[in-house]
Structure formats: C-alpha cells, structure tokens
Amino acid sequence: MPRIFIFVGLILLLCLLLPPAIIARVRSTPNSNLPIHIIQDMAFQSKYKTQAVNPMFADGNTMRPPVINAVARGETYLDAHLYDGVIDGQWANVLPSQVKMDFATLRRGQERFDIYCSVCHGISGGGNGIVNQRAMELVANTNGPVNGTVWVQAKNLVHDELVTVQPMGQLFNTITYGIRNMAGYGSQIPTEDRWAIAAYVKALQRSQNAQPSDVPAGTKVADNIGSTPNTISISNAANNVTPTPMNVSVSNPATSMSEGKL
Numbered sequence: 001m002p003r004i005f006i007f008v009g010l011i012l013l014l015c016l017l018l019p020p021a022i023i024a025r026v027r028s029t030p031n032s033n034l035p036i037h038i039i040q041d042m043a044f045q046s047k048y049k050t051q052a053v054n055p056m057f058a059d060g061n062t063m064r065p066p067v068i069n070a071v072a073r074g075e076t077y078l079d080a081h082l083y084d085g086v087i088d089g090q091w092a093n094v095l096p097s098q099v100k101m102d103f104a105t106l107r108r109g110q111e112r113f114d115i116y117c118s119v120c121h122g123i124s125g126g127g128n129g130i131v132n133q134r135a136m137e138l139v140a141n142t143n144g145p146v147n148g149t150v151w152v153q154a155k156n157l158v159h160d161e162l163v164t165v166q167p168m169g170q171l172f173n174t175i176t177y178g179i180r181n182m183a184g185y186g187s188q189i190p191t192e193d194r195w196a197i198a199a200y201v202k203a204l205q206r207s208q209n210a211q212p213s214d215v216p217a218g219t220k221v222a223d224n225i226g227s228t229p230n231t232i233s234i235s236n237a238a239n240n241v242t243p244t245p246m247n248v249s250v251s252n253p254a255t256s257m258s259e260g261k262l
C-alpha cells in the first residue's frame with residue numbers, strides 16, 4: 001500500500017475527532033444566541049411583536065387601545081363617594097360605607113401616612129418632612145438653586161386653614177388625583193387605604209388643635225409617651241389643661257372621636 005494512503009487515512013481519522021471536539025466546546029461555553037432549532041414546530045411563526053410597526057392599522061401600532069367605553073371587569077368606578085370623595089356633588093364629610101371608622105382604620109391610616117406622606121408633609125403633618133427640608137435647602141442655596149431645583153413648600157396639613165377646613169372627601173380626592181404641584185397617589189395606594197389616610201389626617205388636625213373639651217370629663221388618658229412621634233399624653237384632663245398647638249395632642253384619637261364625625 002502506498003504510504004500516501006496511510007497518510008491520508010490518518011488525516012481523515014484525525015478529522016473525525018473534530019465534530020466531538022466542537023460539540024464539547026459548544027456545550028461547555030455559555031452563549032446568548034438561541035440554540036439551533038432543527039424541528040421548528042410552532043415555535044417560530046410570523047407575528048407582530050409588542051410595539052412593532054403594524055401596517056394593518058391606520059395608526060401603525062401593533063398594540064391596540066381598549067375599545068372606547070369598554071370597562072374591565074371589576075373596574076366600574078361609579079361610586080362617587082368611594083372613588084372621588086363626593087356625595088351629590090359635595091365633598092363627603094364621612095367615610096364611605098365600605099370603610100369603617102374605627103381605631104384599626106386610623107392606625108392603618110397612620111402607618112400609610114408615615115410611609116407615603118410624611119416624607120414631604122412631616123410625621124405630624126406640619127409640612128416639613130425630610131424631602132421638603134432638603135428641597136428648601138437646595139432652593140435657598142446662596143449661588144442660586146442647586147441644579148435648578150424648583151420646589152413648592154409642602155402644605156402644612158394641620159395648621160393651614162386652607163387644608164384644615166377641608167372635608168375628608170376633599171382630602172381623599174387630593175390623595176387620589178393630586179393637586180397642583182403634588183402628584184396623585186391613586187395608582188400606588190389602594191382606595192380603602194387612601195380613605196384611612198384621609199381619616200388619619202383629620203385625626204392629626206384634631207389632635208393638634210385639641211381643646212380640653214375634647215377629652216371626656218373624668219377620663220385619664222393612658223401614659224404612652226413616645227409611642228407615636230410628637231405625641232404627649234394629657235395625664236389628667238380634669239386639671240383644665242390648655243393644649244398648645246403642635247406640642248400637645250391626645251394620644252389616642254379614637255377616645256375623643258365618635259363614628260364618622262371627623
């Protein structure tokens with residue numbers, strides 16, 4: 001046998017090692033490309049992907065808006081009291097029937113207020129939360145507002161007459177849809193929680209403008225100083241204490257509050 005055959009034969013044998021070598025390499029190396037798909041089934045079909053241009057529609061959008069006047073299941077917002085804070089065209093003074101006025105609701109409102117509102121309006125609603133402080137600092141910079149910061153002072157919710165006279169429904173509406181420079185929280189805070197916050201803002205206002213007459217005669221309010229920021233309990237209401245706004249509040253708003261009469 002001529003040597004050339006042996007030589008070529010060896011080369012061919014070596015070539016046989018190539019496919020397993022390639023497979024081993026491919027299998028051991030991460031690769032972001034799609035794997036080779038030999039049997040297609042229905043994995044690849046002609047279709048329009050989200051946000052792709054679609055010549056079938058006049059506006060060229062593949063994603064279609066809902067049909068006008070279509071209402072998704074569970075999304076009929078017809079209850080004006082519950083969803084807008086309005087009864088017969090007037091701001092509601094009471095909670096809607098779906099939300100109960102009790103201590104649990106106020107507690108929930110306090111917790112949600114502290115999470116969502118206190119950053120700007122302050123824990124006690126005085127309008128000087130940490131974001132507000134920082135923004136005012138940036139605006140007051142001697143060389144002009146830092147990075148062109150523009151800021152409107154967050155409202156004092158407990159002493160600004162513009163706010164304290166507002167019925168609960170109006171507060172609810174502001175929380176839901178926002179007002180002027182304040183964004184709405186309707187998409188972030190569920191409806192019931194927004195009512196709880198509105199009720200809590202009323203409780204904050206009342207607690208910081210409390211009168212001795214708010215404490216039922218002969219009631220000794222529990223000493224739980226420190227449980228809520230900015231709360232000082234009146235230990236002996238019978239002593240005719242004259243509360244000063246901002247630093248004296250009734251520690252348990254529920255004790256001086258009757259159903260729905262915020």
Ligand code: HEC
Pocket residue numbers: 113116117118119120121131152153154155157162163171174175179180181182185197201
């Ligand atoms: C990012 C800061 C910020 C947050 C968070 C915020 N607010 Fe405000 N809020 C403002 C500012 C600023 C104004 C004043 C807007 C203006 O006058 O243009 C305002 C105004 C208000 C007013 C006054 C409305 C009126 O009729 O003038 C109410 C009530 C109020 N906020 C309640 C809330 C409640 C309740 C929350 C929590 C759900 C909240 N805000 C969260 C910044 C904020």
